[in-house]
Amino acid sequence: MPELPEVETVRVALEPVISGQTIESVRLTRENLRWPLPEHLDKRLLGQCCSVPKRRSKYILIDLSNEETLLIHLGMSGAIRLYDQKPNFAKHDHFSVEFTSGQWVVFSDPRRFGHLDLFASDATCKHPLLSGLGVEPLSDEFTDSVLASLMKGRTTPIKSALLDQRLIAGLGNIYVSEALFRAGISPRRKAGTIAGQRARRLTEAIKVVLREAINAGGTSLRNHIQPGGEIGYFVQDLRVYGQAGQPCVDCGQGIKQIIQSGRSSFYCSSCQR
DNA sequence: AACAAGACCTGCATGC
DNA sequence: TGCATGCAGGTCTTGT
Numbered sequence: 672m673p674e675l676p677e678v679e680t681v682r683v684a685l686e687p688v689i690s691g692q693t694i695e696s697v698r699l700t701r702e703n704l705r706w707p708l709p710e711h712l713d714k715r716l717l718g719q720c721c722s723v724p725k726r727r728s729k730y731i732l733i734d735l736s737n738e739e740t741l742l743i744h745l746g747m748s749g750a751i752r753l754y755d756q757k758p759n760f761a762k763h764d765h766f767s768v769e770f771t772s773g774q775w776v777v778f779s780d781p782r783r784f785g786h787l788d789l790f791a792s793d794a795t796c797k798h799p800l801l802s803g804l805g806v807e808p809l810s811d812e813f814t815d816s817v818l819a820s821l822m823k824g825r826t827t828p829i830k831s832a833l834l835d836q837r838l839i840a841g842l843g844n845i846y847v848s849e850a851l852f853r854a855g856i857s858p859r860r861k862a863g864t865i866a867g868q869r870a871r872r873l874t875e876a877i878k879v880v881l882r883e884a885i886n887a888g889g890t891s892l893r894n895h896i897q898p899g900g901e902i903g904y905f906v907q908d909l910r911v912y913g914q915a916g917q918p919c920v921d922c923g924q925g926i927k928q929i930i931q932s933g934r935s936s937f938y939c940s941s942c943q944r
Numbered sequence: 945a946a947c948a949a950g951a952c953c954t955g956c957a958t959g960c
Numbered sequence: 961t962g963c964a965t966g967c968a969g970g971t972c973t974t975g976t
Contacts, residue, residue: 674969705952705972729970747970748954763954782953784970800971827947836971843969892969893956912969932948935967950974958965 673729673745675808675841676884677895677903681751682726684898688753688774689721689733698760698767704780705746709789715739716768716789728804728840732795740792742800746784752777753898781894804840808877813839819870822862829865829873830858831932842877845890845912848937850876852911857943858929858936883908911937 673681697713709715720736731743745751752758754775760767766778766787778785790798805821806813821838822829832838833847842850851858854876856869865873889895889903892913896902910920915928919939929936 677969705970744970746953747968780953781955782968782970784953825946831947834970845969890969895969933950934970946976948974948976951972952970955968957967960962960964 673749673889673895674843674846675726675729676846676881676887676905677889678729678731678745678841679726679885680889680897680903681745682724682731684753685724685731685733685751685776688772688776689770690723691720692770692772692774693720694718694768695771696769698769699765701765701783704765704783705786708787712787712789716741727801728807728836729843730801734792738792739789740795742786742788742790742798743778744786744800746780746782746786748782748894749778749780749785750894750896751898752779752896752900776898803837805836805838806840808839808841809881813874813878815870815874818874819866822865822870825862827862828858828931829856829860829862830936832862833877834932834934839877841881844934845892845909846877846880846884848912849910850880852938852943853880855943857940858931858938860944911939913937 694716697716699713702708722734725732733741735741756773758775758777763779763781764777765780768776806817822832825832830847833842854872856873884890884905887903887905888897888901890905891902911926914926914937917926919926919942922941924939924941926937927940
């Protein structure tokens with residue numbers, strides 16, 4: 672499911688529910704998701720007070736009162752749902768937390784590509800899943816000159832480079848296609864040719880697409896719903912993703928679908944060069 | 945070093 | 961209706 676806007680939507684929804692709240696009970700129905708879960712995860716969370724949830728790339732980070740940090744990654748199919756009382760649990764509700772307020776936070780993930788981890792808070796920046804991540808695309812550090820220098824010399828297609836989390840952290844398959852369309856850049860273009868005006872257009876397009884998607888509550892295709900049950904309305908604003916064969920909104924020519932690095936890319940070969 | 949492919953999983957749409 | 965196939969929002973690991 673989730674790229675940066677969907678994860679940010681989840682973080683925002685969690686904030687009022689868990690910030691300053693104490694964990695009353697934990698329901699854990701598996702010992703592993705993508706990888707084995709931390710030992711005694713459930714017991715270690717009991718009685719902990721949660722701080723304001725943070726986001727790094729597609730990871731949600733929650734600092735706890737015992738100086739440990741809970742990391743949540745939603746993988747492809749993960750979702751978080753909120754309830755005002757104990758819910759009826761479904762098949763893939765692997766991890767649920769009850770707060771002393773009576774509210775429940777439920778993590779479900781049919782494909783189990785997601786992950787949970789718990790580690791000392793002061794080791795967060797050294798965590799193997801976090802330490803190699805690239806620049807946050809919505810931060811002030813992400814500028815056109817930074818983008819150009821990240822791409823310089825790379826022969827891989829720009830589509831593949833934008834998906835590389837070591838370069839820019841948080842983009843996924845939907846928003847890469849959407850940003851490249853808005854920037855008028857072909858997903859097949861060599862990454863190393865992104866500089867100057869193209870870098871300016873692409874940097875701006877990435878920021879605009881991500882911000883618009885966050886404001887719309889993300890994109891709902893299959894699994895993603897906002898934690899309160901609402902869908903993400905950015906699905907209505909997709910201009911190329913999933914639109915193969917449909918007319919381009921700018922020129923009317925059919926949107927093309929190609930496979931790059933094993934993943935679908937959608938683009939208009941007339942508007943994107 | 946850089947890049948592509950394979951692997952991990954389940955669910956769903958499609959076609960026979 | 962049942963079954964096989966292919967595809968899906970991610971990313972670590974392996975192979976070229």
